Amino acid sequence: MITVYGYSSSGNCHKLKLLLTQLEREFKWVEVDSTAGQTRTPEYLARNPxxxxxxxxxxxxxxxxxxNAIMCWxxxxxxxxxxxxxxxxxxxSWLFFEQYSHEPYIAVARFIRGWTPLDSPRRASLPQLRERGHQALAVMEQHLKSQPWFSGEAxxxxxxxxxxxxxxxxxxxFDLEAYPAIRQWLERVKQTPRFIEMPGPSVEAVSRLAVPD
Structure with missing residues (x-):
């Protein structure tokens, strides 16, 4: 039995839930709300410093x-x-690209918009995050113009x-209208067997916003 400690609204965590579901592997999910400090408890840090x-x-x-290391295993x-x-x-190479050139911009922009109040100083970084995120999307679009997948032939x-x-x-x-190949790829992924969607911010996370978004 594999126990997964994850936050359901996190893309990094959802990767594992999706892969395990598609592999039809049995697993136990333990919800850990990282936005509420649950990854900083002594018990959690003892497992993952x-x-x-x-x-x-x-x-x-x-x-x-x-x-991504877990997915490889x-x-x-x-x-x-x-x-x-x-x-x-x-x-x-695509896994490294995702963590270095994609996730730090697209995921962080999502977090700032969905988990921080409107008056948060972090929102000042959104224009730069979107600029860098669009650079990553352009790289993906170029690849998908000639290849259906990022993992080889399948x-x-x-x-x-x-x-x-x-x-x-x-x-x-991020508006994906300018990326037709990406939009078609997203639909192909959604059609794969046993695909599951990722939920948005939890009610508890939204309620912690000082100012509703």
């Missing part, structure tokens, strides 16, 4: 963190991360990683 979600724990007590030996060393390295973990926050980019103020 970095104080972030997601995290998985095996029955023997072993712990693994970082969403889960997908090992499955069609979701297939091919020779070169093909698998291509998948890894859907896999690179697609799951990039879908998580691209699928809710509108929450961060």
């Amino acid at each position: 970095n104080g972030k979600v997601p995290m998985i724990e095996l029955e023997d007590g072993r712990v693994l963190t970082e969403s 889960l997908a090992e030996g499955t069609p979701y991360w297939a091919g020779d060393a070169w093909q698998r390295a291509q998948v890894l 859907y896999g973990i690179a697609d799951i990683a990039l879908f998580a926050y691209t699928g809710v980019a509108g929450d961060g103020g």
Whole structure:
């Protein structure tokens, strides 16, 4: 049994829920609201000193963190991360792209708009985040003009990683109208077997906003 500690509205956490569901792997989900400080408790930090979600724990007590590393481990030996060393390295390159060039802008813009009050000073960074996010989307659009997937010839973990926050980019103020290849890819992902949607901010998270958004 795999125990997943995650925040359901987080794309990094939803990646694991989606992959495990599509792999038809049994797992236990433990909801950890990182926006309410639940990743900073002594009990959680004892398992993950970095104080972030997601995290998985095996029955023997072993712990693994970082969403894309967890996906690689889960997908090992499955069609979701297939091919020779070169093909698998291509998948890894998209996973690194997602964490370095995509998630820091598209996901952060979503968080600021959905989890911070209108008078938050963090909102001043939204124009720059959108500029950098659109740069990442342009790279994805260029790839998808000639390739249907990011994981090689078929859907896999690179697609799951990039879908998580691209699928809710509108929450961060990103208009995908100028990216027809991305929009078609998003629809292809949604048509994969056992696909599940990611929920938006919880009622509790919204209620913590000093000023409603």
